Amino acid sequence: MNKYYVYVQNTVSGPFTLDVIVKMLIEGSISNNTQISCGKGTPWQLISDRPEILHAVSQWQAPASTQAEQPIKVIPVQAVAAQARQPVQQNPTNQQIPVVTVQAVPVKAQPVQLQEETAVFYCPRCNQKYEGESSWLGRDVICTTCNEIFVAGSTELKPSPDSVSDEQEYISWENSTGDIICPHCWLHFGSEQLLYIASHPSLTGDPVLGSLAQKRFSPTNFNALGQALDAMSYACTDVACPRCHLKIPQTLIEEKSLYFSIVGTHSCGKSYYLATLIHQLRHKLANEFACSLLDVDPEMNMVIDSYEETLFRPVKVNEVAVLPKTQREGEKFVNTVVMGNMPVNLPKPFVFELKHQQRQAGAEDCNIVFYDNAGEHFQPGGDDVTNPGTRHLACSNGIIFIFDPVNDAVMRQNCNDQDPQLASDVNVYDQSKLMSEMVSRIRRHCNLNTNEKCTIPLVIGVGKYDTWRHLLSRDIADLDTISYNDTDFSAVWNRNTVMDVSFELRNLMLQYAPSLVNTAEGFFEKVYFVPFSNFGCLATLDSTGQAGVIPNQIKPLWPEQLFLTLMAENGKLPVSTTAGAANQMPTRIIDDFIVFTHPGNNSVVRLPWFYSQSVITVDGQTWQLPAHPKAIQQQQPQQAADPERFINDDLWS
Ligand SMILES: [Zn+2]
Ligand SMILES: [Zn+2]
Known part of the structure; x- marks a missing residue:
């Protein structure tokens, strides 16, 4: 996705998407002779020298001229009049939004009905309140305050009176649109809404992030390189989400992203899983698929990086390495921001860029975003306005559910009794409850009916394979998951190897945890069962009795297969x-x-x-x-x- 800066009347402005540039050209605010650049390090050129823009303009004009396909928008004329009569900011101390009464022309009966004849709806962009006949609901209207075109009634809830203050505009999650998805709060927005992060050290204090954070601002001045200038005229390159104000890595704006959520109880070894997964992926992807998994922002991935270091690059390879438990490390996994005058905990994304070393047909670089969801996010009431922790599940390209056999009441009886983790039963938990809770969250966030199935692929990863490997008829360590194309030596992932194992493991799970299997398959269209072991050896207790592992014994088994299955489902992996x-x-x-x-x-x-x-x-x-x-x-x-x-x-x- 290219972004553009334009040079008009001695000022650089932008970044704009191609769509916006096309609209500006059509409106006449810029012309073919306007200078344009794609930002840092790219030359300034005339628009007439950019074929992709000329092409986009020709594409845009075609439908408009042939069928005059204006969106069926209804402009509440009376609303404009009413708004004009109403003195704006009549009462600045009282933060109430002026109410505009709309008298609508009669239209077809609408499905959404609010109380009797009067409908109340809000502009999703500026929260302007409108009152009018219920027949307005479902129609496109133009907000008289901010010119946003929106469907009346699509924001059905009245925002809390505090949610709009003069300092901070609350942007609704449900109605957001645009190319960019914030990896923190899942707002969809356009690049023109991006905020910049002030770089001058004196510019601190942000209504959303607190007094210590650098200020966020909408840029108005740019230098000749197209960089936004803060109030102290310092060039700024870091950008932030218009809603949660958290930093968004540049690559998320430029490339497509895939979102993966990892779910499991706090004792299932998710931290170990993430660390092992990333470590294995870095190696497997580089060796087999000629891809690199890069840290997009070392600051964002700090937690995983430190785990990876503890396990795979320890100073003392013969001493038990223990990772801190996710539960107690809560603050490392959430960002707390203030939205609508309330503190809100947003789960931290871990962002990687997948870069192809060879340009194969169709191979596209993309971002991979992981979310680690602790079990407590799924406790009843754990997902309210202040903890929208599981919202990302609805936007996921794939979900990994980690099942912990050692803490399943039935399956632990069949585990290797040498495993020290079997000594304590404090973490034994019916994990099908977590699955049902996850299902009901996704159903709600995705607006699915009770009989509609979810198309997000789900992998149930049955962990700690080293402790129950005798229950499968074959050892997964002996199975080939990769084969090589004879002609060009490129690697392909053997889907059947995983399907075959999934079939056997599914039968096993139906025996030990039938309600988990039934709940998952009753909701998700595709459920894969994949065994794995983070360590490939039994856990060892450290001197305090915590389960860990001796680093030089680690030999991970299949942790990457869970993820490769989801990548294949998303068409991002060569598959045989x-x-x-x-x-x-x-x-x-x-x-x-x-x-x-x-x-x-x-x-x-x-x-x-x-x-x-x-x-x-x-x-x-x-x-x-x-x-x-x-x-x-x-x-x-x-x-x-x-x-x-x-x-x-x-x-x-
Ligand atoms: Zn508006
Ligand atoms: Zn955000």
Whole structure:
């Protein structure tokens, strides 16, 4: 995504998106002879020398001229009049927003109904209150205060009277639009709304972040390099979200991002998982897929970096390394900001950039954002206005749910009794409750009906594999998850290896934690079961009795497979779907399921449709599953509709 700065009347302004530049050209506020630059280090050129802008202008004009496709907007004329009569700021000490009465022309009956005939709605941008007939609801209206075009009634809740102050404008999360997503508060906004962070040391004090933070401001002056200038005329390059005022790394503005949420109880080893995952990914991606995973902002990733260091670059490799528990380290995982005059805890994102070393067909650099969600975010009431901790789940491109077998009442009885973590049962917890709570949060945030399924892919990672590895018929350490393309030596991820293991682990989990499996599969369209071990060896207790690990014994098993599964689901990984020769067996397609008799124990298996065409292994024999119509149907339109997907031939799925 390019951004542009323009030089008009001896002033540089911007950054603007291509869309905004096109609109400015069409309105005539800039012309083909205006000088334009893409920011630091790029030359100033005439707009007429930028083919992509000329192209965008020609694209923009075409639909407008052929069908005059003005959005059906209704301008409340009476509202304009009423607003004009109303003295603005009549009562500056009282922060009430002036009420404008709208008399609407009759339109079709609208689905949304507020109390009787009078409807109250608010401008999502400036919170201007409007009152009018309920028939206005659902229509496009223009705010007389800020010119925002919005759908009347889409902000159904009255903002708390304190939420708008003269210092701070509260921007509603639900109605936000724009290319940029804030990784802290999930506001969608346009680049023109970005705030800059003052760089002069004297410019401190921010209404959202507190008195010690550097000031945030909307830039009005720029230097010749296109950098915003703060009130002391210092050049500023760091930008921040218009709502939560937290810093947003530049790469999140320039490149697409994928968001992944990690969920699990506080004892499940999430901190160890994140550290091991990042460590493994750095190696695997570089060695196998010619990608680098870069720290976008060392300050933001400090916690994970320190964990990675404790485990993988310790000074004393023979002494037990213990990571601090997420629960007690709470403040390291949240940013507290003041929004609507209330302190709000926002979970900290961990941001990485995935860079391709080779330009393969369709390979695109992107940002990878991780959120670590402690179990307590899911306690009833844990997700209110002040702790919107689980909101990111609804925006996720994939969720990793970490199941801790050692703290499951049934499964722990089948774990290796040498594991010192079995000695204490204080953390034993029914993890299906956490799953149900997560499901109800996502259903609410995504506005799904009770019978609608969620399309976010879910991986249930069953951790501490080292302590229950005897329960699987094969050792995952022996399985190949990567194979190499003969022609160009590029690596592909073997989807079937993971599907096959997922099939066996799913059966195991149905035995030990059936309600977890049923809750997950009842809500998520695709649920993968992937075993992993952060350490690849049993935990060791340190002198205080805390479970840790001896660094030079660490040999992680499959932590990256959970993530690679989600990357493949998002079309960001070269995938091989081929599986070896296999026996045929009688199966039936019933609704969204593939139904058959388990070749090993003769029980009836109802597998979700996305196991379509997988080859499963039972007692050393391989069996071919049929193609499910739903899987075939999903493959085709996606390829056609989304050319940006990382797919080019049948090796890519
Ligand atoms: Zn407005
Ligand atoms: Zn934000």
